[in-house]
Amino acid sequence: MQTSTRDRIVITAARLLQRQGYVGTGIKQIAQEAQATLGSVYHFFPGGKETVAVAAIEHSSREFAALLRKALDAEADPATAVDSCAGQLAEELRESGWIDGCPVTAAALETLGTDSPIQQACAAALRDWEELVRDKLLRGGFDAQDARELATTVISALEGAEVTAQVTRSEEPLRTVGRQLARLVRSYGGSAQSAGGTG
Amino acid sequence: MQTSTRDRIVITAARLLQRQGYVGTGIKQIAQEAQATLGSVYHFFPGGKETVAVAAIEHSSREFAALLRKALDAEADPATAVDSCAGQLAEELRESGWIDGCPVTAAALETLGTDSPIQQACAAALRDWEELVRDKLLRGGFDAQDARELATTVISALEGAEVTAQVTRSEEPLRTVGRQLARLVRSYGGSAQSAGGTG
């Protein structure tokens, strides 16, 4: 077997959580689709379902961060890079049949009232992604506060556009939001080297 | 009793769906919190859980549309109106203890693979809300295509900002996104120069 049983469980759980949410995903389903048994799942994750979910979300978070980092680094201009991110998300979403969206949103929304580890893992993921965008803007010469506000906006807008794209089964929301975000970023100072400051 | 049993079921289901999603909300819980019995629920909704959910989402959609319309109409300038919307959402979110977010996102994400009536109701809700924003922009003198793209961006960004605000338990994402959206809107042909009094 190429991947270990533990890894297969985490990867499968991540995919199922992304598509069905926390409550909608059963331990038995995870075991079955990971080609593992119930005993194996509880062997590697004595903490039960919640522990599996946290590991899965952390895995998804790292995976999405890698995608984000790669897309951001591929373009020198931050505005173009943000637009490129949206395009990449649109492409992957379409290829998955509109089901593989943001890996943490579904799980996050289901555990809102609680202060569960799942909730915390989702919050950490959002924070990490936002930081990636913020750093890209800082490297592009943006003012610290502008970079922070733009990063929040970019991540939130991409998040929302992905949901909209999934629900409407169309790339258009992501494409449109990508364009508008690029325009917004460019409205600060115009090009890569100048610093904004209209705040 | 002031409200009818049917209405209590729909309103209760709407609130629970918003907070717990579709899978996480049980028919028995709906009945109990609506002070109705299982028999009543199945009397009014012979189609079962899915029928209740669709009615609840349609209710939430109308309710949110009313809030949106009111916030948009309160300001003449579209950019200021959008910012005001975000502020209103932030306020209500904080007051609810960060649990009453977008009324359809959670349910939408759980039924993505399917072409269930729930999915369609969520898609219709998003479309309606976007149309409200688009009409506001058109009344503000915006070009048709600009209005459409901006409306998509505004709804998506607000959607995402609401989720981010819920997860991080902070108004800041909504406040920030509101400011940035206003800036984006203003970047099209200046601020409220045309169509001051729209009534």
Added chain:
DNA sequence: ACAGCACTAGAACGAACGCTCTACTCAATA
């Protein structure tokens, strides 16, 4: 009075849930 209807009330069903439990395989050691 009585039939008819809208609605209330909740017991009960099969299925699925998360989780625990015992039994097993098998390679590595002594």
Added chain:
DNA sequence: TATTGAGTAGAGCGTTCGTTCTAGTGCTGT
């Protein structure tokens, strides 16, 4: 050979799920 520990395998626990079912209540028209 015997023992040990990691990992596999799945039966079965108690609970809850969505749904169905029968029984009963209260109001209306005749």
